[in-house]
Amino acid sequence: MSYVIGIDLGTSAVKALLLDKSGTIIAEASREYPLIHEHSGWSEQLPTDWVDGTLVAIRELVQTAGVPADSIEGISFSGQMHGLVLLDESGHPVRNAILWNDTRTTLECREIEQLLGSVLLTITRNPALEGFTLPKILWVRKHEPEIFAQAKIFVLPKDYVRYRLTGELHMDYSDAAGTLLLDVANKAWSETVLQAVGLPISFCPPLVESHAQTGTLLPEVAASTGLTTATKVFAGGADNACGAIGSGILKDGLTMCSIGTSGVILSYEQGSGNDFQGKVHFFNHGKQDAFYAMGVTLAAGYSLSWFKNNFAKGESFDELLKGLEDVRPGANGLLFTPYLVGERTPHPDAVIRGSFIGIDGSHERIHFARAVMEGITFSLNESVHMFRQAGKTVDTIISIGGGAQNPVWLQMQADIFNADVVALENEQGPGLGAAMLAAYGCGWFESLEACADQFVKIASTYKPESEAVEAYAGLFQIYQEVYAQTKGLNESLKSYRN
Numbered sequence: 001m002s003y004v005i006g007i008d009l010g011t012s013a014v015k016a017l018l019l020d021k022s023g024t025i026i027a028e029a030s031r032e033y034p035l036i037h038e039h040s041g042w043s044e045q046l047p048t049d050w051v052d053g054t055l056v057a058i059r060e061l062v063q064t065a066g067v068p069a070d071s072i073e074g075i076s077f078s079g080q081m082h083g084l085v086l087l088d089e090s091g092h093p094v095r096n097a098i099l100w101n102d103t104r105t106t107l108e109c110r111e112i113e114q115l116l117g118s119v120l121l122t123i124t125r126n127p128a129l130e131g132f133t134l135p136k137i138l139w140v141r142k143h144e145p146e147i148f149a150q151a152k153i154f155v156l157p158k159d160y161v162r163y164r165l166t167g168e169l170h171m172d173y174s175d176a177a178g179t180l181l182l183d184v185a186n187k188a189w190s191e192t193v194l195q196a197v198g199l200p201i202s203f204c205p206p207l208v209e210s211h212a213q214t215g216t217l218l219p220e221v222a223a224s225t226g227l228t229t230a231t232k233v234f235a236g237g238a239d240n241a242c243g244a245i246g247s248g249i250l251k252d253g254l255t256m257c258s259i260g261t262s263g264v265i266l267s268y269e270q271g272s273g274n275d276f277q278g279k280v281h282f283f284n285h286g287k288q289d290a291f292y293a294m295g296v297t298l299a300a301g302y303s304l305s306w307f308k309n310n311f312a313k314g315e316s317f318d319e320l321l322k323g324l325e326d327v328r329p330g331a332n333g334l335l336f337t338p339y340l341v342g343e344r345t346p347h348p349d350a351v352i353r354g355s356f357i358g359i360d361g362s363h364e365r366i367h368f369a370r371a372v373m374e375g376i377t378f379s380l381n382e383s384v385h386m387f388r389q390a391g392k393t394v395d396t397i398i399s400i401g402g403g404a405q406n407p408v409w410l411q412m413q414a415d416i417f418n419a420d421v422v423a424l425e426n427e428q429g430p431g432l433g434a435a436m437l438a439a440y441g442c443g444w445f446e447s448l449e450a451c452a453d454q455f456v457k458i459a460s461t462y463k464p465e466s467e468a469v470e471a472y473a474g475l476f477q478i479y480q481e482v483y484a485q486t487k488g489l490n491e492s493l494k495s496y497r498n
């Protein structure tokens with residue numbers, strides 16, 4: 001038997017899956033790592049934490065699986081998007097990575113808009129948003145010139161890990177699309193954008209397809225993980241592109257909901273023709289020459305983790321959420337907006353922060369937990385709503401990510417989205433997508449679609465229930481008002497944040 005490994009370099013943890021040729025998951029391992037929030041709106045991680053976590057997770061995976069090392073043919077990656085890793089001449093990071101949910105770069109976004117005007121949207125298919133990579137590069141250049149002077153090239157999180165495993169530097173199109181430096185439709189670094197911001201093309205790594213082989217494991221990596229130097233390493237993709245592959249979103253009409261640290265509603269696009277005018281992100285897929293559009297909630301799973309860490313410390317999610325199904329839709333009049341680190345879709349706003357509206361003396365912790373989950377799902381519903389307004393049919397949504405582990409949340413998604421919500425046998429779509437890229441890259445299948453037929457396994461479908469759909473339709477309208485009503489208040493509160 002032959003095997004492949006999929007690594008999902010998430011924001012909360014790295015998760016590794018080992019699968020056989022039938023798409024059965026043989027073993028799983030994961031390692032968490034911390035986020036560093038030095039100031040409100042800042043979010044960093046240590047690139048070495050990602051590498052250490054990945055090596056330990058692979059070692060555990062290989063030991064648990066107990067399969068011969070030389071039967072593990074390939075390995076590939078899914079990675080949290082947009083995070084800036086600056087490398088010096090010897091390939092060492094010159095500072096911490098600045099992550100996708102770091103919103104310190106509002107001024108740099110305005111600068112990019114001034115330099116490029118409407119050309120930016122035409123080339124990169126996306127507006128300048130704080131989370132994207134280019135504004136982070138400009139921020140470091142402006143605020144840390146001595147550190148920036150040491151930087152010779154930039155990569156994204158999973159590219160750095162892959163580099164440390166193989167010694168080779170590459171970036172795939174699906175992740176490059178989130179940098180704001182890629183000509184998305186033409187699949188090339190944009191000389192117009194690079195010139196406008198004064199960066200040389202040598203600052204950008206070579207581009208490859210997500211299923212392309214980019215090397216094999218270095219001897220010291222093989223030794224420390226229990227793999228061999230013959231293990232083929234494939235580029236991999238952005239976590240949302242890989243999530244789409246891992247949930248079979250490989251043709252028009254299919255939609256995915258992912259609740260990880262962030263939350264995403266993603267819709268497949270066969271060509272680059274559809275123009276959403278920057279209202280949703282438009283990126284290259286991990287499937288060659290395909291695309292996807294998506295709306296992003298910055299603090300989706302993060303909002304629930306924040307709630308658990310502060311009000312249920314030491315408890316598991318299952319303990320915190322016990323009795324969730326006994327609270328009716330609307331959490332007894334309590335509404336939450338998940339703007340803990342600002343928001344992206346539909347309100348690109350780095351200053352807005354979250355609210356609980358309607359706190360009542362009868363509310364207990366479980367009402368707050370339900371309100372948090374409903375608020376996250378309402379935020380995602382804004383993206384569903386936008387896609388429907390753009391003429392897309394959204395009647396079935398494949399739900400993945402840590403949030404898909406709770407059946408009450410899956411039913412809540414069906415009721416709020418008013419669509420069938422499909423759960424897979426394993427919620428780790430990005431890791432599965434990464435493993436599928438390795439399986440396809442190894443030549444096990446003639447297409448990603450053929451691989452999906454074998455690997456993507458549906459567990460259950462949640463149907464919308466009419467009474468809850470009606471209740472949520474009314475609550476969603478109230479939810480939509482909270483942003484405008486709290487925007488000014490949050491602007492006034494900004495100077496009190498540290």
Ligand SMILES: Nc1ncnc2c1ncn2[C@@H]1O[C@H](COP(=O)(O)OP(=O)(O)O)[C@@H](O)[C@H]1O
Nearest residue numbers: 010011012013260261301304317401402403406
């Ligand atoms: N048992 C659970 N029930 C509900 N939500 C959960 C559960 N376990 C994890 N989550 C949610 O999933 C999130 C992590 O999802 P994951 O896909 O692993 O994130 P990432 O890829 O960003 O590291 C957590 O922040 C939490 O909100």
Ligand SMILES: O=C(CO)[C@@H](O)[C@H](O)COP(=O)(O)O
Nearest residue numbers: 010011080081100260261262
């Ligand atoms: O910024 C985005 C997408 O544009 C995020 O979706 C990141 O890619 C992080 O993903 P998770 O860690 O939440 O999976």
